[in-house]
Amino acid sequence: MTEFLSADYWNERYLNNASQWDLGMVSPPLKKYIDQLLNKNLTILIPGAGNSYEAIYLMEQGFTNITVIDIAPTVIQLLKEKYPHQKSIQFIETDFFDWEGQYDLIIEQTFFCALDPLLRGNYVHHMASLLKPKGKLVGLLFNRTFEGGPPFGGDLQSYQDLFLPNFKFETIEPCHNSIAPRANSELFFIAVRKI
Numbered sequence: 001m002t003e004f005l006s007a008d009y010w011n012e013r014y015l016n017n018a019s020q021w022d023l024g025m026v027s028p029p030l031k032k033y034i035d036q037l038l039n040k041n042l043t044i045l046i047p048g049a050g051n052s053y054e055a056i057y058l059m060e061q062g063f064t065n066i067t068v069i070d071i072a073p074t075v076i077q078l079l080k081e082k083y084p085h086q087k088s089i090q091f092i093e094t095d096f097f098d099w100e101g102q103y104d105l106i107i108e109q110t111f112f113c114a115l116d117p118l119l120r121g122n123y124v125h126h127m128a129s130l131l132k133p134k135g136k137l138v139g140l141l142f143n144r145t146f147e148g149g150p151p152f153g154g155d156l157q158s159y160q161d162l163f164l165p166n167f168k169f170e171t172i173e174p175c176h177n178s179i180a181p182r183a184n185s186e187l188f189f190i191a192v193r194k195i
Contacts, residue, residue, distance in 0.1 A: 003082065004062070005008050009147070010129070016030065023051075024051075025053055026053040026056075026057040027053070027054065027109055027140060027176050027177060027179070028052050028177045028178065029140060029178065029186070029188045030054050030107060030109060030139065030140070031057060032055070032058060032137075032177060033121070033138055033188075033190075034058060034061060035061075037086050037105075038061045039104075040061075040064055041063075041064055041065060042061070042063065042065065042104040042105050043065045043101075043102070043103045043104045043132075044058060044063060044065060044066075044067065044103060044104065044105045044106070044107065045066075045067045045069070045101065045103040045105070045106045045107070045130060046047075046066065046067070046068050046069075046106070046107045046109070047069050047070075047076075047096045047099070047106070047108075048069070048070055048096060048108070048109050048110070048111030048114060049068040049069070049070055049078060049111075050070065050075060050090075051075070051079075052068050052079055052091075054107055054109055055068045055089050055137050056083070056089075058088075058089075059086060059088045059089055063088060064087075065088070066088055066089040067089070067090045067092065067101065067103075068090065068091050068092065069092045069093075069096060069099055070091075070092075070094075070096050071093070071094065071095050071096070072093075072094050076091050076092065076093040077093075079091045079109060079132065085128065087103045087104045090132060094110070096123075097122065097126055098190060099130070100130070101130055102130065102131070102132050102135075103130055103131055103135055104131075104132055104133060104135050104136070105131065105135065105136050105137075105166050106130060106135070106136070106137045106139070106140060107138055107139055108137060108139025108140065108189075109139055109140060110151065111142075112139075112141060113141070113149075113151035113152050113153065114150045114152075115152070116151075116152070116154050117149075117154075121162065121178075122163055123165060124163055124165075124166050124167070126161055127166070128166035128167065128193050128194075131193040132193075133193065133195045134192055134193060134195065135192070135193045136137055136170075136190055136191065136192055136193070137167065137189075137190075137191045137193070138189070138190050138191070139188075139189065140175060140178075140187065140188055140189075141154060141159055141186070141187045141189060142154060142185060142186060142187075143155060143156065143174065143184075143185055143186055143187045144185040154165070156172065156187060159172065159187070159189070163191055166194060167191035167192060167193060167194060168191065168192050168194055169189060169191050169192075170190040170191070170192055171188065171189060171190050172176070172187055172188075172189040172190075172191070173187065173188060173189075174186070174187060175188040176187075
């Protein structure tokens with residue numbers, strides 16, 4: 001297990017509020033995507049969800065079958081305490097690579113960029129295994145590089161090369177409604193699992 005995948009590493013970051021990519025709200029591009037979804041019974045997974053702004057927004061919009069997983073026990077415990085009576089979201093402490101299930105939709109929000117780049121091939125393969133046939137992986141990827149990491153960046157070509165064996169892109173393009181600090185540095189994508 002790499003340092004960037006350990007529960008201790010991420011737990012420490014959350015305890016010290018050291019996740020600089022926490023927006024404090026649902027990401028505008030994902031909010032726009034969620035707002036056009038009509039089927040409130042979709043099975044939805046959000047891995048490495050941190051403070052789960054997207055999950056809470058989904059719940060508030062009437063979605064009924066949301067699963068949030070995170071490796072950091074502090075995050076999951078705080079979410080369970082904050083939302084003790086809701087029935088739409090399962091908050092589960094687990095390692096993404098150990099998780100099994102079948103989903104219509106997986107939302108990617110700063111999980112990919114948090115993983116050691118050596119795990120990216122495993123990420124893509126496991127994401128495909130968690131989706132139903134023609135299920136969708138939707139989210140944001142950084143279209144830039146960083147000194148050190150995490151976060152770890154990338155570019156359009158490297159993402160296309162990485163994802164295409166398992167996914168077909170419906171779209172992957174520069175994001176036009178990012179928050180100001182991320183302007184011109186994000187790609188919005190919709191990737192459909194190949195059968």
